[in-house]
Amino acid sequence: MNTEESTLDKIRNRPRFKMFSVLSKEEYALNLKEYLKAHSTEFTGNVNREVATICVKTNEDDYWKPQLALRLENEDDKTVIRGVFGPSTAVWTFFMFLYFFFSIAWMTFFTMFYVEKQINSHEYPWAFAASFVMLFFIGLTYAAARYGQFKGKEEMLKLRKFAEESTLPFENREEI
DSSP: OEEEOOGGGGTSSSOEEEEEESSOHHHHHHHHHHHHHHTTTTEEEEEOSSEEEEEEOOSSOOTTOOEEEEEEEEETTEEEEEEEEEOOHHHHHHHHHHHHHHHHHHHHHHHHHHHHHHTTOOSOTTHHHHHHHHHHHHHHHHHHHHHHHHHTHHHHHHHHHHHHHTTSOGGGOOOO
């Protein structure tokens, strides 16, 4: 098994990785199902030939309860497993909505400030300050996502171990 990661993966809101396996997509999907069944007290998920979604079973359900989305692809004579860590789709959509809203608001306020300066008007003296407030909210949204990643770090490590161990043939796997 070979794994690729970049520095950018460590600062993303949804960290990702790429692994290579000699198993075919069908064999890997079967291994994944068997591994999930063998560890059903610790993990839950849905697996098919192309995509898998895996979660760690926990007592509490935080907003950043991480999930691992695995996508299986063929590349040359190897199977490529692309993994993306992230919260539930509802939480991810909410964060993207916040980024979109605050970014559009920032562009609007900054454009108002810029146009006001170009035409020597004094109708929007608050626009420049409001643009900085939107930048603050964008930063706050990013900080909330990073805090959620910090809180879910242990589950993310379990999910990463799950992804790595599931690439091994089931009969050759050793429990660690």
